[in-house]
Amino acid sequence: MSVTADPRRSGGSxxxxxxxxxxxxxxxRFPIVFAESARRQGLRVACVGIQYEAPEExxxxxxxxxxxxxxxxxxxxxxxxxxGVRRIVMAGKVTKNVMYTPWRMVQLVPDLRTIxxxxxxxxxxxxxxxxxxxxxxxxxxxxxTFASALDFCPELLVKEGILTRRAPTSREQKDIEFxxxxxxxxxxxxxxxxxxxxxxxxxxVEAIEGTDRCIERAGQLCRSGGWSLVxxxxxxxxxxxxxxxxxxxxIENLHRAGAKVLxxxxxxxxxxDRDDVIALADRYGLSIVAMR
Numbered sequence: 001m002s003v004t005a006d007p008r009r010s011g012g013s014x015x016x017x018x019x020x021x022x023x024x025x026x027x028x029r030f031p032i033v034f035a036e037s038a039r040r041q042g043l044r045v046a047c048v049g050i051q052y053e054a055p056e057e058x059x060x061x062x063x064x065x066x067x068x069x070x071x072x073x074x075x076x077x078x079x080x081x082x083x084g085v086r087r088i089v090m091a092g093k094v095t096k097n098v099m100y101t102p103w104r105m106v107q108l109v110p111d112l113r114t115i116x117x118x119x120x121x122x123x124x125x126x127x128x129x130x131x132x133x134x135x136x137x138x139x140x141x142x143x144x145t146f147a148s149a150l151d152f153c154p155e156l157l158v159k160e161g162i163l164t165r166r167a168p169t170s171r172e173q174k175d176i177e178f179x180x181x182x183x184x185x186x187x188x189x190x191x192x193x194x195x196x197x198x199x200x201x202x203x204x205v206e207a208i209e210g211t212d213r214c215i216e217r218a219g220q221l222c223r224s225g226g227w228s229l230v231x232x233x234x235x236x237x238x239x240x241x242x243x244x245x246x247x248x249x250x251i252e253n254l255h256r257a258g259a260k261v262l263x264x265x266x267x268x269x270x271x272x273d274r275d276d277v278i279a280l281a282d283r284y285g286l287s288i289v290a291m292r
Contacts, residue, residue: 026092074113219257
C-alpha cells in the first residue's frame with residue numbers, strides 16, 4: 001500500500017514516515033529484537049540506552065545511539081528531542097535495586113529532572129508501575145508519547161498451548177493452578193510477576209530482584225528440584241512497559257535451579273527466540289505451557 005502526502009494534514013504523511021521511533025533500551029535481547037523488527041519495517045530507530053544495561057549490539061542497529069545514566073532523565077529527553085523523536089518505546093530490563101545503593105545520590109548523580117520526578121512530582125509510592133508512569137509523565141511534559149513495542153512486533157506474544165514435547169503432569173498442573181492465583185495477586189499488588197511452587201507450597205516470590213534471582217532463590221530452597229515457575233501479566237498490565245518476557249537465559253536459569261515446568265500467560269507474555277527456547281527446553285526435559 002502506498003502512502004501519499006496530504007498537504008492539508010498538519011506536517012503531512014511524509015513527515016510522519018520520516019520521524020524515527022525512539023527506543024529507551026535496558027538489558028537483554030528484547031531491545032535488539034525490537035530494533036531489528038523496526039528496521040525490517042523501514043523505520044529508523046533512535047536509541048537511548050541505559051548505561052551498563054543496554055547491549056552494545058544496538059550501536060549497529062540504531063542511529064543515533066547514546067548511553068545515558070539511569071538517573072539522567074533530562075539527558076534522555078534532550079537526546080530524543082535532538083533526534084526528532086516524538087514516539088518512544090521501552091524495551092529491556094533495568095536493575096531496579098540500584099535505587100537502594102549506599103549513597104545513591106553520589107553513586108547515581110541524578111540530574112535535576114530526575115530529582116524533580118523523584119521528590120516533587122505527585123507519586124504515592126515507588127512500585128514499578130508508579131515509577132514507570134512517572135517517567136512517562138516526564139517525557140509527556142516535553143510532547144513525547146510512549147507506545148508499546150508490541151505494536152511493532154506483535155508476533156513476539158506467545159499463543160495458548162503446550163509449547164514443548166513434555167506436557168505438565170497432573171501434579172504439576174495442580175501446582176500451576178495454585179501458583180497462578182498467587183502470581184495474579186502479586187501482580188495486582190505490583191510486587192512481582194513470578195512465583196515458584198512445589199507441591200502447592202510457595203518457594204519464592206519475585207519482587208525488586210527480578211525473575212532470574214527469584215529462580216535462583218527457589219533452586220537454593222528446593223534442592224530436590226521438580227518445582228514449577230508461574231509467570232503472568234499483572235491484571236492491570238500496561239503493555240507499554242514491564243511485559244513478562246522469557247528467553248533462552250530464562251530456560252538456562254530454570255534448568256540450573258532444578259525447575260521442571262514454566263507456565264506463562266498466553267497473549268500477555270513475550271517469547272524471544274522462540275525456536276531456540278523450545279529446543280533448549282525439550283533438551284532439558286522442561287515443560288512450557290501458555291495458558292489463559
